[in-house]
Structure formats: C-alpha cells, structure tokens
Amino acid sequence: MLRFLIFLILRQSAGSGIIPPAWTLEAPRALAALSRDRLTASVTHRDRGRLHSVLKRLIAGEPLEYAVVGGSISAGSTLGLHRRLGMFLWHGRFLQWLNATFPHPGHRRVNGAVPASTPAYVDGCLSFHVPSTAQLIFVEYSVNSPEPREYERLLRRLLRYPQRPPIVLLHMFKFWPKDKMRGFDYTKNYVDASDLEFPYAAPVEEAATAMARWYEGVSSISMRGALFEVVKRNETEGLRMRDLMLDRIHPSDTGQLVAARLVSNYFEESILQIKDGGAPDQAVSYPAEGGMGFMPISLRDPYFKHNADDAFSSTVVCVRGHDMLKHALRMDGWRFVIEGSAGNPKPGLRADAAGSRLDLCWRPEPRDFDRAVAFKLGYLKTYSREFGPARLSCSGICHCTSTALSGGASGKPKRVNGRDRTSLHHVENVVLHPTVALGGNSSVLRQGRGVRRRVLTGGRRAGGATRRGLSNQTMKPDDQPSSLSSSTRVFTRRVAAPASAGDTTSCCIVTVRTLSRSLTSAVENTSFKVLSFFVGKGAAGTGRLHQQSIVLADTM
Numbered sequence: 066m067l068r069f070l071i072f073l074i075l076r077q078s079a080g081s082g083i084i085p086p087a088w089t090l091e092a093p094r095a096l097a098a099l100s101r102d103r104l105t106a107s108v109t110h111r112d113r114g115r116l117h118s119v120l121k122r123l124i125a126g127e128p129l130e131y132a133v134v135g136g137s138i139s140a141g142s143t144l145g146l147h148r149r150l151g152m153f154l155w156h157g158r159f160l161q162w163l164n165a166t167f168p169h170p171g172h173r174r175v176n177g178a179v180p181a182s183t184p185a186y187v188d189g190c191l192s193f194h195v196p197s198t199a200q201l202i203f204v205e206y207s208v209n210s211p212e213p214r215e216y217e218r219l220l221r222r223l224l225r226y227p228q229r230p231p232i233v234l235l236h237m238f239k240f241w242p243k244d245k246m247r248g249f250d251y252t253k254n255y256v257d258a259s260d261l262e263f264p265y266a267a268p269v270e271e272a273a274t275a276m277a278r279w280y281e282g283v284s285s286i287s288m289r290g291a292l293f294e295v296v297k298r299n300e301t302e303g304l305r306m307r308d309l310m311l312d313r314i315h316p317s318d319t320g321q322l323v324a325a326r327l328v329s330n331y332f333e334e335s336i337l338q339i340k341d342g343g344a345p346d347q348a349v350s351y352p353a354e355g356g357m358g359f360m361p362i363s364l365r366d367p368y369f370k371h372n373a374d375d376a377f378s379s380t381v382v383c384v385r386g387h388d389m390l391k392h393a394l395r396m397d398g399w400r401f402v403i404e405g406s407a408g409n410p411k412p413g414l415r416a417d418a419a420g421s422r423l424d425l426c427w428r429p430e431p432r433d434f435d436r437a438v439a440f441k442l443g444y445l446k447t448y449s450r451e452f453g454p455a456r457l458s459c460s461g462i463c464h465c466t467s468t469a470l471s472g473g474a475s476g477k478p479k480r481v482n483g484r485d486r487t488s489l490h491h492v493e494n495v496v497l498h499p500t501v502a503l504g505g506n507s508s509v510l511r512q513g514r515g516v517r518r519r520v521l522t523g524g525r526r527a528g529g530a531t532r533r534g535l536s537n538q539t540m541k542p543d544d545q546p547s548s549l550s551s552s553t554r555v556f557t558r559r560v561a562a563p564a565s566a567g568d569t570t571s572c573c574i575v576t577v578r579t580l581s582r583s584l585t586s587a588v589e590n591t592s593f594k595v596l597s598f599f600v601g602k603g604a605a606g607t608g609r610l611h612q613q614s615i616v617l618a619d620t621m
Contacts, residue, residue: 085162085165085166086158086161086162086164086165087161087165088158088161088162088322088325089326091322092303092319092322092323093303094302094303094308095303095304095308095309095319095322095323096303096322096323096326097303098295098301098302098303098304099291099304099323099326099327103291103292103295104291104326104327104330106287106290106291107286107287107288107290107291107327107330107331108284108285108286108287108290108331108334109236109274109277109285109286109287109290110274110277110278110283110284110285111284111331111335112231112232112233112277112281112282112283112284113335113338114231114281114282115229115230115231115232115281115282116201116231116233116282116284116335117335117339118231119200119201119230119231120332120335120336120339121339122200123163123167123336124167124336124339124340126167126169127169128169128170128171128172128173129163129167129169129172129173129200129201130172130173130174130175130196130198130199130200130201131156131173131174131175131199131200131201131202131203131230132174132175132176132177132194132195132196132199132201132202132203133156133174133175133176133177133178133202133203133205134177134178134184134187134194134195134202134203134204134205134206134219135178135182135203135204135205135206135209135235136178136179136180136181136182136183136205136206136208136209137178137180137181137315138178138205138208138237138314138315138316139154139155139156139176139178139203139205140176140178140179140180141153141154141178153318153321153322154176154321155235155316155321155322155324155325155328156174156176156203156325156328157174157325158321158322158325158329159325159328159329160172160174162325162329162332166336175195175196175199177193177194177195178194178205179194181209181490182209182490183206183209183210183211183215183490183492184206184209184210184215184216184218184219185215185218185219185441185492186443186490186492186597187219188215188218188219188222189383189441189443189492189597189599189601190383190385190599191219191222191223193383195223195226197226197227197228198227198228199226199228199230200228200230201230201231201233202223202226202230202231202232202233203232203233203234203235203328204219204220204223204232204233204234204235205234205235205236205237206219206269206273207234207236207237207238207267207269207270207273208237208238208239208269208314210269210273212269213268213269213272213273213276213369214369214372216269216272216273216276217276217367217368217369217372218372220232220273220276220280220283221280221364221367221373224280224282224283224364225364229282230282231282231283231284232282232283232284233283233284233285233286233328233331234273234274234277234283234284234285234286235286235288235324235327235328236267236270236273236274236285236286236287236288236289236290237288237314237316237324238267238270238287238288238289238292238293239263239267239313239314240263240296240306240310240313240314241263241313241314242259242260242262242263242264256299256305256306256307260306261296261297261299261306263297263313265289265293267289270287270289272368273285274287275368276368279365279368280364280365280368281365284331286327286328286331288323288324288327291327292304292309292323296309303319304323308320309323381429381433381438381600381601382427382599382600383597383599383600384597384598384599385412385443385596385597386412386413386597387401387412389401389413389414389425389595389597389598390414392425392426392427392598393414393423393424393425393426394424394425394426394572394574395422395423395424396414396422396423396424397421397422397423398416398417398418398420398421398422398579399414399415399416399421399422399423400414400415400416401413401414401415402414402415402594411445411596412596413444413445413594413595413596413597414594414595415592415593415594415595416579416592416593416594417451417590417591417592418579418590418591419453419579419580419581419582419591420578420579420581421578421579421593422576422577422578422579423576423577423578423595424574424575424576425574425575425576425577425595425598426461426572426573426574427572427573427575427600428571428572428573429573429600433600434462434463434497434499434573435499436499437496437497437498437499438496438497438600438601439494439495439496439497439599439600439601440465440494440495440496440497440575440598440599440600441492441493441494441597441598441599441600441601442457442470442492442493442495442575442577442595442597442598443490443491443492443493443595443596443597443598443599444470444472444490444491444493444577444593444594444595444596445472445490445491445593445594445595445596446471446472446473446474446490446491447472447473447474448473448474449473449592450473451590451591451592452472452473452591452592452593452594453471453472453473453579453580453581453582453591453592453593454469454470454471454472454473454579454580454582454591454593455469455470455471455472455577455578455579455580455593456468456469456470456577456578456580457469457470457493457495457575457576457577458575458576458578459495459497459573459574459575459576460574460576461570461572461573461574462499462500462570462571462572462573463497463498463499463500463573463574464497464498464500465495465496465497465498465575466495466496468493468495470493470577470593472591472592472593472594490596497573497575497600575598577593577595579591579592579593
C-alpha cells in the first residue's frame, strides 16, 4: 500500500516534468512520512540567483559538474563499504535524481569529502577537493566545524570559484544529549528516554544559515529543520532515530536517502518555480569556455569581523601523506606510516620517543616569501595516553614564534558503540617571517616590529604537492577507490637525506621535536604524528589567524 501511495506521488511529480529516480521506492515508510510541511521546513534559505542560472542550463539540456566537500557523512566511511563514490550516499542519490530528471552522459560528480576533517583542513588544499570547473558545490560541514569563522572563510573562497557556482549548505545534525557523545546500545531493541535528550541548539548551523542569508548565491538545507520534532517524539516509523542514524552523528542508509530527498525536493521546487515563470532575484552570467579563469568576484564584507580572507586565499604549497618525505630534511626517530583502515587511511610521519626531531624544509620562490606567510601544521590529536607533547620552532631563512603542540586530547576518551573515538586532525597556525635573503645572500634581516624587510631574490622552487594531487585526492565518477588491503597497514621507510640536504641557505626549516610528558624522565615512550602542512599567503601576520581542531573523530 505504501509503495502504491508513493507511486501516485511520483506520478504527480512526473506530470510536472520531474522524473523521480528508482531510490524513491527503497524506503517507503521514511519517504511517505516526509510530509510537505517537513520538506518545506528543511529549506532554511533559498537562492534564486546563481542556482536558477544552473537550473536553466539543465533545463536547456546542458550537463552539470558538481562537487561535494564535507566530513565522514559525505565520505561514507561509516557505512561499511568505504567507497567515497558510493551511490548510496546522499550526493550519489542526487546524481541518480539528476540523471533521471535531466538525462545527460556528461553529468559529473566530484567527492572531495574527507573523514574527520573541517573546513580549515579542506581550505588549505582546496583545489585538491574542488575542481575549478565545478558549477555547483555542496558543503556538508555543520557537524564537523568547531567554530563558524573557518566555515565562512571556506564559503568565501568557494563563492569566488571561476564558474560562480551556487553553494548549497546541507546541515546534518548531531543527536547527542548535552555534553555527551554516546552511541546507541544495540543490545537492546528500543530507544530509551536518555537517548532522546538531545537539544535543539546547533550554533554552527545557525551561524552558517545566517551566512547563507548574508551572501548571494548560497542555499541552506537543514535536517534539523525537517526532522527534529519527529525524531524527538520517536513515534513515526521510518523517521525514528534508530531508523535514520547509525550512531548519533552518522546517518544510516535510510538517513542518507532522506538527506537526498531533502536536497532533491529543494531542486524540484526551484525548477517548478522557474517553469512557472518565477524570475531570479539576481541574474548570473557564466563565462565562455576557458575564457575567464580566476577573475576577482566581489563579495560583501565578511559576516564575522576581520574574517575577510583566509590566510590560504593564495596557497603556495600543500603537502600531505607521502609527499612530506620530499620535505623531510632530518628525521631522527621519525618514520613514515600509513595507519587506519583501507577506506580511511591516515598516512603521516610518526615518532614514538621523546627527543625525536623532525625538520621539514620549505624552499620558497622569492615571490612567495617577500613577506610573512601563514604555515599550518596538521597533526594527530588522540585520547590515547601514548601521545604526548611536542614543540614547533623555525630556523634557516625564516623565524616564527616557538609553539607548544599537544598530541593528547583533553578530557576523557569518548566511546561510541563500544569503540574509542581517538583520532582528531588538529591544525596549528603559525606565521613564518623571512629572515635571510635568498640567492646566495646570507645576510640576516633584522627581526622585530616595525622593521622594514628586504624583498627576497633568487632561490629554489619548493617541492611537494602540485595540482597533480587532484586526481589522487578527489574521487571522480569514473575513478576506482585506492587498492589498500582491508586490514590496517603500517609502512615504515628509512628516508635518505635529500641531495641538497647540506645546503640550507634557501630552506625555511620548521622543526617538530617531541617532548617528555614527565619531569623525571628525559626519554620515554611518547608518540606524535604529523599529517600535513600548508603554506599560504594572505592574512598572515595580521593577528587574524585562528586555531582549528577537528572535533569529529574517527577511530584510528
């Protein structure tokens, strides 16, 4: 009976020119319970400018390329299949809806979502995750972002993308009781009252929705807006917490399907508005093929004060995983390892004893280091007691403020479904100041406030990641997942010194040295793991850098 009712609904939609995909029959109880009021409540802000321009191109028969950035919900790392292009994910379902409604062999999806990531992490290497050709971008970061300022910096960069893509914010929701992170007890077949004590407040989502209203070209879709009350009551079959969620943050297959329905409903409503003659609030023209490039796009002043441009509005170098070995000038007690699961590997440089020293060498082009630049070090934070403190310092042709690092996360270990949530990717910001001119001139520039610095000349090209990393880091519809074994793999490699290791006159050296956790022991087992580093030009040195930690953790 339910399938028949849904068939009638779909037939009505088809009469308006919108052909529903096959997945609309997969969870009949959940979709039947999504009343028109709930679907309407899910849309917290509508864009009738950029989005209408994209939809008009679809109606005219043109293909669409869209990209997705987000955390493990969009990466699909918690659904067991560990395939970032899984068609069961909400954006995979959206691709099926797109192909059913506007059939075209040229539709293309790019999944740039990364488990346990935040906007700050993606923003450092944005071109790895979102190609410049993207015509539509989905952002799913409300449950991952520790504070909204970094969300806005990512949003501003995406709005400046060359195709002027509309941005659609999909807000998922954490069904956590206040100050608790607890999964379901699957030994029982019910949800008790304590499972339903989650609050309505969602500060990052609320700030992001306000930003959607602030900027032109941004839409906002909220699972909280659609489902909070019905999940709280826990009475509607198909839309109960146990139906929708694997745990308190990651949706089940049904939850992914419901999220896809919220998104497709918004697009259907927008299409019908265009066909009914609704004019967009703002006309947006797209550039000719290859004609524009990254031309400046005027934006409003930032929603948050002093948040105009992220320090990585011009990324100089982005280094992650195995590419860090190219920058390793010295590795005393450090080794390269790949830990984690086959679907969510975590490569990095790891030390397991106090006193271990890692020197990372960045050789900048003169144009990249004629003034202070921002440096972001990504490293692992964990509740495991084996991870301890370290200190970051700089030498060579740069100097920075010595900065304390902590590999240990504060508080008690959090357990979900009987497992420790141990892995957090923390991003530490420091400002690198030039101290030594390149090109063979080893004279030291004076340090201190208000001192004029010379423009650097000469120097060598920095090694490391380039745009070739796009094909490795961004999974496309015709790509295959990486062929790692299903078990955890750990690789250790002894690294030979670079050929130019003896010449550090053109090298900005960032040193990470592990420290003892105990005052009574100089040498002990203490671990630390470096995951990435980024260098960028922009707001460095203005006092506007902010620390970012990833608060959503995936098991190490």
